[in-house]
Amino acid sequence: MRRILVGIKRVIDFNVRVRVRPDGAGVVTDGVKMSANPFDSIALEEALRLRERGEADEVLAVSIGPGEAQQQLRDALAMGADRAILVKSDTALEPLAVAHVFLELAKRESPRLVILGKQAIDDDCSQTGQMLAALWNRPQATFASKLEIQGEAARVTREVDAGLEVIEVDLPAVITTDLRLNEPRYIKLPDIMKAKKKPLDVIEIVSLGVDATPVLKVVKYEAPPQRQKGIIVKDAGELVAALKQRGLA
Amino acid sequence: MLIPRRDVDFQLFEVLDCATLTRFERYAAYDREAFASVLDTAYRIAAERFAPYAAACDREEPRIEHGRAWTIPETRAALAAYNQASFTAATFDADDGGLQLPIAIAKACTAVFSSANVAFHSYAALTAGAADLLVSFGSDDQRRRFVRPMLAGRFTGTMCLSEPHAGSSLADIRCQARPDGDGHHRLTGTKMWISGGDHDLAETIVHLVLARLPGAPPGTRGISLFAVPRDRVREDASVGEPNDVRLAGLNHKMGWRGTTNAVLSFGERNACRAELVGEPHRGLEYMFRMMNAARIGVGTNAVALGYAAYGEALAYARQRPQGRLPGAKDPCSPPVEIFRHADVRRMLLAQKCWVEGGLALVLYCARLADEERCAADATARARIHALLELLTPVAKSWPSEYCLEANKLAIQVHGGYGYTRDFPVERLYRDNRLNHIHEGTHGIQGLDLLGRKVAMQDGVALNDLFARMTGTIASAGSVEPLAAHATALEAAVADIGMTTQALLRAMSLDPGVALANATTYLDSLGHIVVAWRWLAQALTAHAALAAARDGDRDFYTGKLAACRFFFRHELPRTGPALQLLRSLDDTALAIPDGGF
Numbered sequence: 038m039r040r041i042l043v044g045i046k047r048v049i050d051f052n053v054r055v056r057v058r059p060d061g062a063g064v065v066t067d068g069v070k071m072s073a074n075p076f077d078s079i080a081l082e083e084a085l086r087l088r089e090r091g092e093a094d095e096v097l098a099v100s101i102g103p104g105e106a107q108q109q110l111r112d113a114l115a116m117g118a119d120r121a122i123l124v125k126s127d128t129a130l131e132p133l134a135v136a137h138v139f140l141e142l143a144k145r146e147s148p149r150l151v152i153l154g155k156q157a158i159d160d161d162c163s164q165t166g167q168m169l170a171a172l173w174n175r176p177q178a179t180f181a182s183k184l185e186i187q188g189e190a191a192r193v194t195r196e197v198d199a200g201l202e203v204i205e206v207d208l209p210a211v212i213t214t215d216l217r218l219n220e221p222r223y224i225k226l227p228d229i230m231k232a233k234k235k236p237l238d239v240i241e242i243v244s245l246g247v248d249a250t251p252v253l254k255v256v257k258y259e260a261p262p263q264r265q266k267g268i269i270v271k272d273a274g275e276l277v278a279a280l281k282q283r284g285l286a
Numbered sequence: 287m288l289i290p291r292r293d294v295d296f297q298l299f300e301v302l303d304c305a306t307l308t309r310f311e312r313y314a315a316y317d318r319e320a321f322a323s324v325l326d327t328a329y330r331i332a333a334e335r336f337a338p339y340a341a342a343c344d345r346e347e348p349r350i351e352h353g354r355a356w357t358i359p360e361t362r363a364a365l366a367a368y369n370q371a372s373f374t375a376a377t378f379d380a381d382d383g384g385l386q387l388p389i390a391i392a393k394a395c396t397a398v399f400s401s402a403n404v405a406f407h408s409y410a411a412l413t414a415g416a417a418d419l420l421v422s423f424g425s426d427d428q429r430r431r432f433v434r435p436m437l438a439g440r441f442t443g444t445m446c447l448s449e450p451h452a453g454s455s456l457a458d459i460r461c462q463a464r465p466d467g468d469g470h471h472r473l474t475g476t477k478m479w480i481s482g483g484d485h486d487l488a489e490t491i492v493h494l495v496l497a498r499l500p501g502a503p504p505g506t507r508g509i510s511l512f513a514v515p516r517d518r519v520r521e522d523a524s525v526g527e528p529n530d531v532r533l534a535g536l537n538h539k540m541g542w543r544g545t546t547n548a549v550l551s552f553g554e555r556n557a558c559r560a561e562l563v564g565e566p567h568r569g570l571e572y573m574f575r576m577m578n579a580a581r582i583g584v585g586t587n588a589v590a591l592g593y594a595a596y597g598e599a600l601a602y603a604r605q606r607p608q609g610r611l612p613g614a615k616d617p618c619s620p621p622v623e624i625f626r627h628a629d630v631r632r633m634l635l636a637q638k639c640w641v642e643g644g645l646a647l648v649l650y651c652a653r654l655a656d657e658e659r660c661a662a663d664a665t666a667r668a669r670i671h672a673l674l675e676l677l678t679p680v681a682k683s684w685p686s687e688y689c690l691e692a693n694k695l696a697i698q699v700h701g702g703y704g705y706t707r708d709f710p711v712e713r714l715y716r717d718n719r720l721n722h723i724h725e726g727t728h729g730i731q732g733l734d735l736l737g738r739k740v741a742m743q744d745g746v747a748l749n750d751l752f753a754r755m756t757g758t759i760a761s762a763g764s765v766e767p768l769a770a771h772a773t774a775l776e777a778a779v780a781d782i783g784m785t786t787q788a789l790l791r792a793m794s795l796d797p798g799v800a801l802a803n804a805t806t807y808l809d810s811l812g813h814i815v816v817a818w819r820w821l822a823q824a825l826t827a828h829a830a831l832a833a834a835r836d837g838d839r840d841f842y843t844g845k846l847a848a849c850r851f852f853f854r855h856e857l858p859r860t861g862p863a864l865q866l867l868r869s870l871d872d873t874a875l876a877i878p879d880g881g882f
């Protein structure tokens with residue numbers, strides 16, 4: 038079975054203006070709309086397209102998080118994933134722990150591809166895919182904006198600072214998605230009902246033997262400083278002077 | 287700006303407890319998560335395919351080319367996404383290709399789409415309305431050839447009632463249908479104001495047309511309903527040659543411009559084939575049976591447009607610096623955001639009261655429609671039906687009036703900028719101005735309510751409404767911060783009960799005088815009903831507040847504040863209005879014609 042494993046993280050919806058809790062211990066989540074991480078929806082869409090092109094037989098969506106993340110998995114099933122696993126954890130996990138969970142699942146499920154978002158829009162770590170590749174000892178192709186399967190390899194166009202880079206990686210591999218890879222499809226209402234009949238397994242994180250103890254310590258959450266009022270400069274000379282004055286040039 | 291999801295979820299699942307709808311067999315396949323996914327999908331399509339083009343479809347009015355009306359291309363793309371997701375089919379029976387989604391959930395989706403782009407959404411809403419009519423009264427053949435393609439997005443539908451000379455008074459329509467000897471009819475005549483009457487968005491359009499058969503009795507009892515496709519629809523539901531329906535012109539409207547509005551000329555070459563729907567002479571009766579849904583739909587659109595503007599005003603007020611607070615003497619101190627000025631807050635709170643109260647009202651009616659649909663027996667169904675009949679003119683008119691007021695204040699909050707096309711609030715105002723007029727004008731709704739609905743079946747519906755209100759009053763009476771509101775509502779209910787009796791007595795003596803101020807009656811009952819829905823919201827918010835944290839605390843506290851505002855600023859208006867009604871004021875009748 039040629040399987041693709043896709044990560045689906047439940048995060049604060051991208052439309053929500055995130056606010057820091059008054060005690061600085063986190064951000065406000067009560068009564069806040071949660072959704073699948075947008076980069077993860079792109080990962081799922083890519084996996085579905087690969088399956089539709091005959092490059093895969095099964096798409097497995099995985100979320101690691103609280104019980105409520107079943108909602109995001111059900112949406113993934115409605116979008117077209119074949120089955121889903123929720124790895125339950127009620128405490129927030131760091132990228133390393135998440136990578137370990139994916140490693141354990143990769144061992145069990147032997148996917149041909151693991152497609153993850155390049156980052157989750159809540160903590161913007163951009164680490165999980167890379168860590169997983171290292172732990173799993175498989176190639177990685179991050180920030181993908183184009184993905185083609187060629188036999189037992191994947192040809193991936195990556196978005197890098199200098200522009201686009203094309204690399205080839207052997208399968209199995211870890212891919213992380215960038216924004217331009219695709220535009221996720223809309224869910225069709227009848228598929229929401231059909232999704233209820235697809236398998237969604239819930240397992241506890243401890244059952245995978247993953248040690249989720251944090252290795253990082255969060256000191257404090259703070260809102261970014263208010264944007265200062267801009268100034269209008271007369272010419273390039275004045276601009277350079279202003280930049281110098283701020284230590285920016 | 288889209289209606290905030292938090293309020294939609296609050297109204298549907300906290301106040302109206304819509305998750306329990308899944309206990310009805312019809313909705314048993316759903317659960318709370320499935321409802322959430324449906325709403326998620328509506329929000330996403332609305333945000334990506336509808337909202338970005340609301341200004342464009344207003345700016346670029348539909349135009350006629352080669353006898354066909356053309357819309358901006360994004361209209362088609364939006365409707366394609368909408369139909370691929372199956373929203374048009376959402377509430378229909380599975381047997382007709384529908385999804386049996388509860389009406390309450392579907393109405394919430396309507397509100398979301400309409401807040402994004404009411405003009406695009408109208409094509410789909412009209413289609414669903416026409417399909418509903420055909421499902422209820424059409425033949426199996428009509429369901430197969432027309433309804434299936436309509437629900438799949440291949441065809442759209444329209445309602446052709448109005449004629450150039452007859453809008454409010456449909457008894458006077460002139461369109462004629464003559465038997466053609468082939469089991470069908472030939473239609474001739476002109477229809478006016480037909481929304482979605484022509485366009486480039488579907489394979490064909492199924493017009494549902496009111497017309498007279500030869501020798502039909504005069505008045506409303508001689509009107510029949512016909513299905514008239516723009517192009518002939520073959521046995522296999524494929525589309526054939528034109529059906530002699532000519533686009534005679536487009537109306538150039540104040541708002542809602544992305545929906546075409548057509549003058550249609552039928553049968554100029556005597557080749558317009560019309561299929562009778564149901565039995566002869568019962569067309570208006572059929573239309574009226576569907577009217578409840580359509581009119582609650584109008585109220586929903588009015589709420590959506592007011593709500594969209596409220597969102598704009600709120601965002602603008604939070605970031606527009608201007609002036610200083612009373613008492614700030616230093617002219618060099620930085621200006622405050624206008625959000626801090628008491629009068630701006632008053633305007634925002636008034637908008638909040640009207641639009642959230644309006645949403646509560648229309649969703650309550652939608653929930654009732656679900657109960658009607660799933661009622662255990664005919665008696666229960668008849669009872670809920672009667673209550674809905676009574677509430678329909680209120681659900682149509684109150685939002686049309688007060689959510690338009692909200693649009694007015696949204697412009698006001700923007701100051702001069704609100705009066706320009708650089709901000710969406712002027713468009714939203716123009717769009718919302720229609721809701722007073724179509725689907726029965728405001729005046730006609732007043733007459734319908736006072737002249738027909740309140741006295742219907744010896745006032746059983748009104749009593750039922752009062753009983754429901756009394757239940758909420760009793761619950762709120764024992765909750766300390768809401769007890770005063772409960773008392774105020776109780777007094778208002780007694781007041782309108784007494785006034786209704788007085789007006790009904792006067793009706794038997796002189797209906798002209800009794801009905802002269804029917805719109806004031808409509809307005810007062812609307813305020814009392816919405817006050818009741820505010821009290822219900824406040825009860826829910828109050829109960830939830832204790833355990834709420836962070837943003838939820840603000841949300842629930844805001845609900846309680848808005849309820850208080852409604853009870854202090856709005857409900858008291860009904861006192862003098864009801865007193866005036868009881869005085870049977872006849873000034874409008876008494877002034878001589880030459881006195882204007």
Ligand SMILES: Cc1cc2nc3c(=O)[nH]c(=O)nc-3n(C[C@H](O)[C@H](O)[C@H](O)COP(=O)(O)OP(=O)(O)OC[C@H]3O[C@@H](n4cnc5c(N)ncnc54)[C@H](O)[C@@H]3O)c2cc1C
Binds near residue numbers: 479547
């Ligand atoms: C943008 C738009 C879209 C529309 N879409 C459709 C559509 O899709 N299909 C369709 O069939 N129609 C449609 N209509 C028509 C709409 O329903 C009519 O305009 C409406 O019913 C009023 O009819 P009228 O314009 O002929 O006004 P009139 O009936 O002439 O009314 C003029 C005024 O007189 C008042 N009045 C009339 N009769 C009475 C009375 N007996 N007692 C007290 N007051 C009275 C009215 O309240 C109103 O204020 C649309 C109209 C508009 C503007």
